[in-house]
Amino acid sequence: MxxxxxxxxxxxxxxxxxxxxxxxxFGKSLFWYASEILFAYFLTEVGQIPVRYMGLILxxxxxxxxxxxxxxxxxxxxxxxxxxxxxxLQCLGAVLGALTLVLLFLCTYxxxxxxxPYALLMGIAFRVAYAxxxxxxxxxxxxxxxxxxSRSRVSxxxxxxxxxxxxxxxxxxxxxxxxxxxTGQPARFLLLVLGLSLAAILSALxxxxxxxKAGPLPELPSTPALRPGLRQSLRGLPPxxxxxxxxxxxxxxxxxxxxxxxxxxxxxxxKSPGWGTxxxxxxxxxxxxxxxxxxxLLLQPGRSRVDCLLLATVGLLVSITGFWLxxxxxxxxxxxxxxxxxFSGGCGTVLWxxxxxxxxxxxxxxAGLAYGLMTGAVKIALGVNCLVLGQLLSGIDYRGSxxxxxxxLMCGPLMLAxxxxxxxxxxxxxxxxxxxxxxxx
Numbered sequence: 001m002x003x004x005x006x007x008x009x010x011x012x013x014x015x016x017x018x019x020x021x022x023x024x025x026f027g028k029s030l031f032w033y034a035s036e037i038l039f040a041y042f043l044t045e046v047g048q049i050p051v052r053y054m055g056l057i058l059x060x061x062x063x064x065x066x067x068x069x070x071x072x073x074x075x076x077x078x079x080x081x082x083x084x085x086x087x088x089l090q091c092l093g094a095v096l097g098a099l100t101l102v103l104l105f106l107c108t109y110x111x112x113x114x115x116x117p118y119a120l121l122m123g124i125a126f127r128v129a130y131a132x133x134x135x136x137x138x139x140x141x142x143x144x145x146x147x148x149x150s151r152s153r154v155s156x157x158x159x160x161x162x163x164x165x166x167x168x169x170x171x172x173x174x175x176x177x178x179x180x181x182x183t184g185q186p187a188r189f190l191l192l193v194l195g196l197s198l199a200a201i202l203s204a205l206x207x208x209x210x211x212x213k214a215g216p217l218p219e220l221p222s223t224p225a226l227r228p229g230l231r232q233s234l235r236g237l238p239p240x241x242x243x244x245x246x247x248x249x250x251x252x253x254x255x256x257x258x259x260x261x262x263x264x265x266x267x268x269x270x271k272s273p274g275w276g277t278x279x280x281x282x283x284x285x286x287x288x289x290x291x292x293x294x295x296x297l298l299l300q301p302g303r304s305r306v307d308c309l310l311l312a313t314v315g316l317l318v319s320i321t322g323f324w325l326x327x328x329x330x331x332x333x334x335x336x337x338x339x340x341x342x343f344s345g346g347c348g349t350v351l352w353x354x355x356x357x358x359x360x361x362x363x364x365x366x367a368g369l370a371y372g373l374m375t376g377a378v379k380i381a382l383g384v385n386c387l388v389l390g391q392l393l394s395g396i397d398y399r400g401s402x403x404x405x406x407x408x409l410m411c412g413p414l415m416l417a418x419x420x421x422x423x424x425x426x427x428x429x430x431x432x433x434x435x436x437x438x439x440x441x
Contacts, residue, residue, distance in 0.1 A: 009140065010150030010157075020210035021140065022157045024090065027203030028133055029165035030196040031097055035126075036256055037169050037280075038176070038189070040389065041263035043119060046185055047107050053116045055390015057123050062383030065127035066376035072131055073372025079136075080368025083144050086136035087208040093133025094204035098197030100126040105193045108186035127379070133204075134375060139367040141352065142359040149299055151360070155353035156295035159345045163287030170280030173263060243428050244355050245374050247309075247421045251347045253381040254414030258320070258340070260389060261410045268403040275330075279337045286341020287348075294349045305354045306425050312346030313425070317418035319343055324411035347421075385413075 009018050043054045079085040104122035107115050141158075145151045172192055176185070266276025297308050319339030326332030359370045392409055396402040 008146045008150060009144045010153040011146070014214075017210050017214055018154065018157065020207045021137075021144075021154070022161045023203045024137060024207035025158045026161035026165050027094065027200035028090075028137055029162035030168065030199055031101060031130060031133070032162070033166045033169040033259075034101070034193065034196055035130075036259045037166075037173075037262060039123075040260045040386070041267075042105070042189055043107075044393075045263075045267070046189060047115055047119065048112065049107075049116050049119060051394040052390050055386045055388075055393075057116065057120045058386035059383040059390075060120060061123035061127040062379040062386065064124040065131050065379040066383070068128040068131035069135060069372035069376035069379065070369075072135055073369035073376075076135075077368050080139050081143065083140065084208075084211055086139050086143065086368075087211045090133055090136040091201075091204045091208050093129060093131070093136065094200045096129035097126065097133045098201055100129045101193055102190070102197060105186075105190050108189075131372075131375070133200075135368055135372055137207075138371040138375065141356040142367045142371075145356065145360065148353070148357050151356040152298040152349075152353045153295060155349045155356065156291045156298070158352060159294075159349045160288055160291040162348075163284050163291070163341065163345055166287065167281055167284035170277060170284050173266065173277045173280055239431060240428065241355070241358050241370070243424055243431070244351060244358060245377050247424050248351050248355065248374060249377050249381045250417040250421050250424075251344070251351065252378045253385050254417030255344055256382050256385050257389065257413045258410045260385075261406055264393075264398060265406045265410060268399050269406050279333060282334055282337040283341035283344075286338040286343075287345030288341075290342040290345050291349065293342075294346045298350065298353060305350055305357075306429055309347065309350045309354075309425050310422065312343045312350060313418050313421050315339060315343035316347060317415060320411045320414050320418070324407050324415075 008014055009021055011018075039058060040054055043049045043057060044051050049057070073080065076089065079089060100122060104119065104126055107119045107122065110118045141151060141154055145154055176188055176192070262276075262280060266272070266279070270276045270279075294308065294312075297303055297311075298305070316339070319336045319342075322332055323336035323340065326336060355371075355374060359367050396405055398406060
Protein backbone atom coordinates (compact mmCIF):
# COMPACT_ATOMS: atom_id res chain seq x y z
CA MET A 1 0.00 0.00 0.00
CA UNK A 2 1.44 3.34 -1.03
CA UNK A 3 1.67 5.93 1.74
CA UNK A 4 2.40 9.59 0.99
CA UNK A 5 5.75 10.72 2.33
CA UNK A 6 3.92 13.59 4.02
CA UNK A 7 2.88 11.14 6.73
CA UNK A 8 6.27 9.59 7.36
CA UNK A 9 8.78 10.79 9.95
CA UNK A 10 12.09 12.23 8.82
CA UNK A 11 11.01 13.50 5.40
CA UNK A 12 11.28 17.15 4.31
CA UNK A 13 7.50 17.26 3.81
CA UNK A 14 6.69 16.14 7.37
CA UNK A 15 8.66 18.54 9.55
CA UNK A 16 5.78 19.36 11.89
CA UNK A 17 5.02 15.69 12.49
CA UNK A 18 8.70 14.88 12.95
CA UNK A 19 9.09 17.66 15.50
CA UNK A 20 6.01 16.44 17.35
CA UNK A 21 7.72 13.05 17.60
CA UNK A 22 10.94 14.72 18.76
CA UNK A 23 8.98 16.67 21.38
CA UNK A 24 7.46 13.45 22.70
CA UNK A 25 10.93 11.95 22.86
CA PHE A 26 12.06 15.02 24.83
CA GLY A 27 9.31 14.39 27.38
CA LYS A 28 10.27 10.74 27.71
CA SER A 29 13.96 11.66 28.01
CA LEU A 30 13.18 13.91 30.97
CA PHE A 31 12.09 10.79 32.85
CA TRP A 32 15.10 8.80 31.67
CA TYR A 33 17.72 11.37 32.68
CA ALA A 34 15.98 12.11 35.96
CA SER A 35 16.31 8.41 36.77
CA GLU A 36 19.86 8.09 35.44
CA ILE A 37 21.34 11.21 37.03
CA LEU A 38 19.27 11.78 40.17
CA PHE A 39 17.87 8.47 41.46
CA ALA A 40 21.01 7.16 43.15
CA TYR A 41 21.93 10.48 44.78
CA PHE A 42 18.32 11.12 45.86
CA LEU A 43 17.94 7.74 47.53
CA THR A 44 21.19 7.88 49.51
CA GLU A 45 21.71 11.57 50.26
CA VAL A 46 18.09 12.80 50.52
CA GLY A 47 16.15 9.65 51.31
CA GLN A 48 18.89 8.53 53.72
CA ILE A 49 18.68 4.97 52.38
CA PRO A 50 21.90 2.95 52.90
CA VAL A 51 24.11 2.71 49.80
CA ARG A 52 23.90 -1.08 49.61
CA TYR A 53 20.10 -0.88 49.49
CA MET A 54 20.26 1.87 46.86
CA GLY A 55 22.10 -0.43 44.46
CA LEU A 56 19.57 -3.20 45.07
CA ILE A 57 16.57 -0.89 44.62
CA LEU A 58 17.84 0.47 41.30
CA UNK A 59 18.91 -2.96 40.04
CA UNK A 60 15.58 -4.63 40.80
CA UNK A 61 13.85 -1.73 39.07
CA UNK A 62 15.92 -2.23 35.92
CA UNK A 63 15.38 -6.01 35.95
CA UNK A 64 11.62 -5.39 36.28
CA UNK A 65 11.88 -3.04 33.31
CA UNK A 66 13.54 -5.79 31.27
CA UNK A 67 10.72 -8.21 32.07
CA UNK A 68 8.18 -5.50 31.18
CA UNK A 69 9.93 -4.73 27.87
CA UNK A 70 9.85 -8.36 26.76
CA UNK A 71 6.41 -9.08 28.19
CA UNK A 72 4.75 -6.01 26.72
CA UNK A 73 6.59 -6.46 23.44
CA UNK A 74 5.09 -9.94 23.19
CA UNK A 75 1.60 -9.23 24.57
CA UNK A 76 1.13 -5.96 22.66
CA UNK A 77 2.95 -6.96 19.49
CA UNK A 78 -0.13 -6.35 17.29
CA UNK A 79 -0.71 -2.85 18.67
CA UNK A 80 3.00 -2.08 18.53
CA UNK A 81 3.00 -2.79 14.81
CA UNK A 82 0.49 0.00 14.08
CA UNK A 83 1.45 3.68 14.23
CA UNK A 84 -1.67 5.20 15.77
CA UNK A 85 -2.10 2.46 18.36
CA UNK A 86 1.56 2.85 19.34
CA UNK A 87 0.93 6.57 19.90
CA UNK A 88 -2.03 5.78 22.15
CA LEU A 89 0.05 3.35 24.19
CA GLN A 90 2.84 5.89 24.72
CA CYS A 91 0.25 8.38 26.05
CA LEU A 92 -0.95 5.82 28.58
CA GLY A 93 2.66 5.05 29.50
CA ALA A 94 3.39 8.75 30.01
CA VAL A 95 0.50 9.14 32.47
CA LEU A 96 1.38 6.00 34.44
CA GLY A 97 5.08 6.90 34.38
CA ALA A 98 4.35 10.35 35.76
CA LEU A 99 2.20 8.94 38.57
CA THR A 100 4.76 6.35 39.65
CA LEU A 101 7.67 8.80 39.42
CA VAL A 102 5.93 11.28 41.73
CA LEU A 103 5.14 8.47 44.17
CA LEU A 104 8.78 7.38 44.17
CA PHE A 105 10.00 10.88 45.04
CA LEU A 106 7.56 10.96 47.93
CA CYS A 107 9.64 8.34 49.73
CA THR A 108 11.26 10.99 51.95
CA TYR A 109 7.85 11.49 53.59
CA UNK A 110 7.61 7.78 54.46
CA UNK A 111 8.79 6.67 57.96
CA UNK A 112 12.51 5.73 57.82
CA UNK A 113 11.87 2.06 58.64
CA UNK A 114 9.61 1.69 55.58
CA UNK A 115 11.53 3.97 53.23
CA UNK A 116 13.65 1.35 51.46
CA PRO A 117 10.77 -1.14 50.83
CA TYR A 118 8.57 1.72 49.62
CA ALA A 119 11.28 2.97 47.24
CA LEU A 120 11.77 -0.59 45.95
CA LEU A 121 8.05 -1.02 45.22
CA MET A 122 7.70 2.38 43.55
CA GLY A 123 10.91 1.84 41.60
CA ILE A 124 9.49 -1.38 40.13
CA ALA A 125 6.20 0.35 39.31
CA PHE A 126 8.00 3.20 37.57
CA ARG A 127 10.15 0.90 35.42
CA VAL A 128 7.12 -1.10 34.28
CA ALA A 129 5.20 2.09 33.44
CA TYR A 130 8.24 3.51 31.67
CA ALA A 131 8.43 0.38 29.48
CA UNK A 132 4.86 1.06 28.31
CA UNK A 133 5.93 4.66 27.57
CA UNK A 134 9.23 3.77 25.94
CA UNK A 135 8.46 0.79 23.67
CA UNK A 136 5.78 2.38 21.47
CA UNK A 137 7.77 5.53 20.91
CA UNK A 138 10.90 3.59 19.99
CA UNK A 139 8.94 1.34 17.62
CA UNK A 140 7.84 4.41 15.65
CA UNK A 141 11.46 4.84 14.53
CA UNK A 142 10.97 1.79 12.31
CA UNK A 143 7.20 1.89 11.76
CA UNK A 144 6.81 5.51 10.64
CA UNK A 145 9.94 5.99 8.53
CA UNK A 146 10.53 4.93 4.95
CA UNK A 147 14.31 4.60 4.46
CA UNK A 148 17.76 4.83 6.04
CA UNK A 149 18.07 8.57 5.43
CA SER A 150 14.81 9.35 7.23
CA ARG A 151 15.87 7.15 10.15
CA SER A 152 19.21 8.98 10.28
CA ARG A 153 17.38 12.31 10.53
CA VAL A 154 14.97 11.08 13.18
CA SER A 155 17.72 9.38 15.22
CA UNK A 156 19.77 12.59 15.17
CA UNK A 157 16.74 14.61 16.24
CA UNK A 158 16.03 12.14 19.04
CA UNK A 159 19.52 12.60 20.46
CA UNK A 160 19.25 16.39 20.00
CA UNK A 161 16.11 16.51 22.12
CA UNK A 162 17.32 13.93 24.64
CA UNK A 163 20.44 16.08 25.03
CA UNK A 164 18.15 19.05 25.66
CA UNK A 165 16.38 17.02 28.34
CA UNK A 166 19.74 16.13 29.87
CA UNK A 167 20.68 19.83 29.84
CA UNK A 168 17.51 20.68 31.72
CA UNK A 169 18.20 18.05 34.38
CA UNK A 170 21.84 19.19 34.61
CA UNK A 171 20.75 22.80 35.15
CA UNK A 172 18.69 21.63 38.13
CA UNK A 173 21.64 19.97 39.88
CA UNK A 174 23.00 23.12 41.57
CA UNK A 175 19.76 24.19 43.31
CA UNK A 176 19.04 20.58 44.25
CA UNK A 177 22.46 19.96 45.81
CA UNK A 178 22.88 23.32 47.55
CA UNK A 179 19.66 23.01 49.56
CA UNK A 180 19.77 20.69 52.55
CA UNK A 181 17.02 18.55 54.04
CA UNK A 182 16.23 21.13 56.70
CA THR A 183 15.71 23.85 54.06
CA GLY A 184 13.43 21.92 51.73
CA GLN A 185 15.65 19.65 49.61
CA PRO A 186 13.00 16.89 49.33
CA ALA A 187 10.39 19.45 48.28
CA ARG A 188 12.68 20.77 45.54
CA PHE A 189 13.15 17.30 44.11
CA LEU A 190 9.39 16.73 44.20
CA LEU A 191 8.69 20.06 42.50
CA LEU A 192 11.12 19.18 39.72
CA VAL A 193 9.46 15.80 39.19
CA LEU A 194 6.00 17.37 38.98
CA GLY A 195 7.26 19.70 36.26
CA LEU A 196 8.85 16.82 34.33
CA SER A 197 5.64 14.81 34.57
CA LEU A 198 3.55 17.62 33.13
CA ALA A 199 5.96 18.06 30.21
CA ALA A 200 5.97 14.32 29.49
CA ILE A 201 2.19 13.98 29.42
CA LEU A 202 1.62 17.08 27.29
CA SER A 203 4.27 16.12 24.73
CA ALA A 204 2.87 12.57 24.42
CA LEU A 205 -0.62 13.97 23.81
CA UNK A 206 0.77 16.41 21.23
CA UNK A 207 2.30 13.53 19.24
CA UNK A 208 -0.98 11.58 19.30
CA UNK A 209 -2.87 14.65 18.10
CA UNK A 210 -0.35 15.28 15.31
CA UNK A 211 -0.55 11.66 14.14
CA UNK A 212 -4.35 11.79 14.06
CA LYS A 213 -4.26 14.97 11.98
CA ALA A 214 -1.68 13.50 9.60
CA GLY A 215 -4.32 11.47 7.74
CA PRO A 216 -3.43 8.11 6.19
CA LEU A 217 -0.77 6.39 8.26
CA PRO A 218 1.73 3.68 7.31
CA GLU A 219 0.23 0.23 7.61
CA LEU A 220 1.97 -3.12 7.67
CA PRO A 221 1.03 -6.00 5.39
CA SER A 222 -1.42 -8.38 7.02
CA THR A 223 0.30 -10.91 9.23
CA PRO A 224 -0.76 -14.40 10.26
CA ALA A 225 -3.00 -14.65 13.32
CA LEU A 226 -0.58 -17.08 14.91
CA ARG A 227 2.90 -15.65 15.40
CA PRO A 228 5.97 -17.39 16.73
CA GLY A 229 6.61 -17.25 20.45
CA LEU A 230 9.38 -15.35 22.18
CA ARG A 231 12.05 -18.02 21.72
CA GLN A 232 11.30 -18.53 18.04
CA SER A 233 11.17 -14.78 17.43
CA LEU A 234 14.56 -14.25 19.05
CA ARG A 235 16.09 -17.08 17.05
CA GLY A 236 14.83 -15.49 13.86
CA LEU A 237 16.70 -12.21 14.40
CA PRO A 238 19.68 -11.60 12.09
CA PRO A 239 23.15 -11.82 13.72
CA UNK A 240 23.75 -8.11 13.09
CA UNK A 241 20.83 -7.27 15.38
CA UNK A 242 22.59 -9.00 18.28
CA UNK A 243 25.84 -7.15 17.54
CA UNK A 244 24.10 -3.75 17.53
CA UNK A 245 22.25 -4.66 20.74
CA UNK A 246 25.57 -5.59 22.37
CA UNK A 247 27.09 -2.27 21.36
CA UNK A 248 24.10 -0.34 22.69
CA UNK A 249 24.36 -2.24 25.98
CA UNK A 250 28.05 -1.41 26.34
CA UNK A 251 27.70 2.30 25.58
CA UNK A 252 24.59 2.68 27.73
CA UNK A 253 26.16 0.82 30.66
CA UNK A 254 29.39 2.81 30.54
CA UNK A 255 27.63 6.16 30.23
CA UNK A 256 25.21 5.24 33.03
CA UNK A 257 28.05 4.62 35.49
CA UNK A 258 29.51 8.01 34.56
CA UNK A 259 26.18 9.82 34.96
CA UNK A 260 25.13 8.12 38.20
CA UNK A 261 28.41 9.06 39.86
CA UNK A 262 28.32 12.61 38.53
CA UNK A 263 26.32 14.13 41.44
CA UNK A 264 28.66 12.40 43.94
CA UNK A 265 31.68 13.75 42.01
CA UNK A 266 30.21 17.25 42.09
CA UNK A 267 29.31 17.10 45.79
CA UNK A 268 32.43 15.41 47.20
CA UNK A 269 35.31 15.98 44.73
CA UNK A 270 34.62 19.38 43.20
CA LYS A 271 32.65 20.52 46.28
CA SER A 272 31.10 23.19 44.09
CA PRO A 273 27.58 22.57 42.77
CA GLY A 274 27.85 25.63 40.52
CA TRP A 275 31.04 24.52 38.75
CA GLY A 276 29.85 20.92 38.73
CA THR A 277 26.64 21.91 37.03
CA UNK A 278 28.63 23.69 34.33
CA UNK A 279 30.41 20.40 33.58
CA UNK A 280 27.11 18.54 33.28
CA UNK A 281 25.68 21.29 31.10
CA UNK A 282 28.75 21.27 28.86
CA UNK A 283 28.28 17.55 28.22
CA UNK A 284 24.62 18.10 27.38
CA UNK A 285 25.46 20.97 25.03
CA UNK A 286 27.97 18.75 23.26
CA UNK A 287 25.30 16.12 22.64
CA UNK A 288 22.84 18.75 21.40
CA UNK A 289 25.05 20.81 19.08
CA UNK A 290 26.93 17.87 17.59
CA UNK A 291 23.79 16.36 16.10
CA UNK A 292 24.08 18.64 13.09
CA UNK A 293 27.49 17.06 12.44
CA UNK A 294 26.37 13.46 12.97
CA UNK A 295 23.33 13.88 10.77
CA UNK A 296 25.54 15.35 8.03
CA LEU A 297 28.00 12.46 8.29
CA LEU A 298 25.30 9.79 8.26
CA LEU A 299 23.71 11.25 5.13
CA GLN A 300 26.99 11.46 3.21
CA PRO A 301 27.35 9.00 0.29
CA GLY A 302 30.39 6.79 0.77
CA ARG A 303 30.27 6.84 4.57
CA SER A 304 28.83 3.81 6.36
CA ARG A 305 27.23 3.52 9.78
CA VAL A 306 30.29 1.61 11.00
CA ASP A 307 32.67 4.39 9.91
CA CYS A 308 30.65 6.94 11.89
CA LEU A 309 30.46 4.62 14.89
CA LEU A 310 34.22 4.12 15.00
CA LEU A 311 34.79 7.88 14.82
CA ALA A 312 32.36 8.47 17.69
CA THR A 313 33.78 5.65 19.83
CA VAL A 314 37.41 6.74 19.44
CA GLY A 315 36.43 10.32 20.28
CA LEU A 316 34.53 9.15 23.36
CA LEU A 317 37.49 7.08 24.54
CA VAL A 318 39.87 10.04 24.18
CA SER A 319 37.45 12.39 25.95
CA ILE A 320 36.80 10.13 28.91
CA THR A 321 40.52 9.35 29.33
CA GLY A 322 41.28 13.08 29.36
CA PHE A 323 38.55 13.67 31.95
CA TRP A 324 40.09 11.10 34.26
CA LEU A 325 43.68 12.27 33.85
CA UNK A 326 42.81 15.98 33.94
CA UNK A 327 40.85 15.93 37.19
CA UNK A 328 42.65 18.98 38.58
CA UNK A 329 42.81 21.02 35.34
CA UNK A 330 39.58 22.92 34.93
CA UNK A 331 39.95 23.70 31.20
CA UNK A 332 40.78 20.08 30.40
CA UNK A 333 37.76 18.85 32.37
CA UNK A 334 35.44 21.25 30.55
CA UNK A 335 36.83 20.30 27.14
CA UNK A 336 36.55 16.60 27.89
CA UNK A 337 33.00 17.01 29.23
CA UNK A 338 32.12 18.67 25.92
CA UNK A 339 33.78 15.78 24.10
CA UNK A 340 31.84 13.28 26.20
CA UNK A 341 28.60 14.89 25.06
CA UNK A 342 29.64 15.15 21.40
CA PHE A 343 30.84 11.58 21.02
CA SER A 344 28.40 9.76 23.32
CA GLY A 345 25.66 11.56 21.41
CA GLY A 346 27.26 10.38 18.17
CA CYS A 347 27.32 6.78 19.38
CA GLY A 348 23.65 7.02 20.30
CA THR A 349 22.62 8.52 16.96
CA VAL A 350 24.51 5.96 14.88
CA LEU A 351 23.43 2.92 16.88
CA TRP A 352 19.77 3.90 17.06
CA UNK A 353 19.72 4.57 13.31
CA UNK A 354 21.41 1.22 12.65
CA UNK A 355 18.97 -0.66 14.88
CA UNK A 356 16.03 1.11 13.25
CA UNK A 357 17.30 0.00 9.83
CA UNK A 358 17.67 -3.61 10.91
CA UNK A 359 14.17 -3.75 12.40
CA UNK A 360 12.61 -2.09 9.35
CA UNK A 361 14.45 -4.47 7.04
CA UNK A 362 13.84 -7.79 8.77
CA UNK A 363 11.31 -7.74 11.65
CA UNK A 364 9.03 -4.75 11.09
CA UNK A 365 5.89 -6.72 11.98
CA UNK A 366 7.48 -7.46 15.38
CA ALA A 367 8.98 -4.01 15.92
CA GLY A 368 7.70 -3.79 19.51
CA LEU A 369 9.28 -7.11 20.45
CA ALA A 370 12.57 -6.22 18.76
CA TYR A 371 12.81 -2.91 20.59
CA GLY A 372 11.75 -4.66 23.79
CA LEU A 373 14.67 -7.04 23.37
CA MET A 374 17.08 -4.17 22.87
CA THR A 375 15.87 -1.95 25.72
CA GLY A 376 15.49 -5.00 27.96
CA ALA A 377 19.09 -5.99 27.35
CA VAL A 378 20.21 -2.45 28.13
CA LYS A 379 18.27 -2.48 31.40
CA ILE A 380 19.85 -5.77 32.48
CA ALA A 381 23.24 -4.12 32.01
CA LEU A 382 22.08 -1.05 33.92
CA GLY A 383 20.75 -3.24 36.74
CA VAL A 384 24.07 -5.04 37.09
CA ASN A 385 25.68 -1.61 36.92
CA CYS A 386 23.65 -0.49 39.95
CA LEU A 387 24.56 -3.56 41.98
CA VAL A 388 28.24 -2.93 41.25
CA LEU A 389 27.83 0.77 42.04
CA GLY A 390 26.25 0.00 45.41
CA GLN A 391 29.07 -2.37 46.32
CA LEU A 392 31.76 0.08 45.21
CA LEU A 393 30.36 3.04 47.12
CA SER A 394 29.68 1.01 50.24
CA GLY A 395 33.33 -0.13 50.22
CA ILE A 396 34.95 3.33 50.24
CA ASP A 397 34.63 6.57 52.18
CA TYR A 398 33.41 8.49 49.13
CA ARG A 399 32.24 11.42 51.25
CA GLY A 400 35.66 11.87 52.84
CA SER A 401 39.24 10.68 52.47
CA UNK A 402 38.60 8.35 49.51
CA UNK A 403 36.57 10.72 47.36
CA UNK A 404 39.52 10.88 44.98
CA UNK A 405 38.56 7.41 43.72
CA UNK A 406 35.30 8.69 42.25
CA UNK A 407 36.79 9.92 38.91
CA UNK A 408 38.31 6.50 38.25
CA LEU A 409 35.01 4.77 39.05
CA MET A 410 33.24 7.17 36.69
CA CYS A 411 35.57 6.75 33.73
CA GLY A 412 37.02 3.24 33.90
CA PRO A 413 33.90 1.26 32.86
CA LEU A 414 33.18 3.58 29.93
CA MET A 415 36.77 3.31 28.66
CA LEU A 416 36.49 -0.49 28.66
CA ALA A 417 33.10 -0.27 26.94
CA UNK A 418 34.58 1.85 24.13
CA UNK A 419 37.32 -0.70 23.47
CA UNK A 420 34.77 -3.53 23.31
CA UNK A 421 32.52 -1.57 20.96
CA UNK A 422 35.46 -1.05 18.59
CA UNK A 423 36.04 -4.81 18.62
CA UNK A 424 32.36 -5.50 17.88
CA UNK A 425 32.35 -2.92 15.06
CA UNK A 426 35.25 -4.79 13.46
CA UNK A 427 33.32 -8.05 13.87
CA UNK A 428 30.28 -6.42 12.27
CA UNK A 429 32.27 -5.54 9.16
CA UNK A 430 33.70 -9.07 9.02
CA UNK A 431 30.23 -10.64 9.16
CA UNK A 432 28.93 -8.46 6.36
CA UNK A 433 26.19 -5.88 6.49
CA UNK A 434 22.76 -5.60 4.88
CA UNK A 435 22.47 -3.91 1.51
CA UNK A 436 21.16 -0.81 3.20
CA UNK A 437 24.62 -0.30 4.68
CA UNK A 438 26.54 -1.37 1.60
CA UNK A 439 24.90 1.22 -0.62
CA UNK A 440 27.00 3.83 1.14
CA UNK A 441 30.25 2.12 0.24
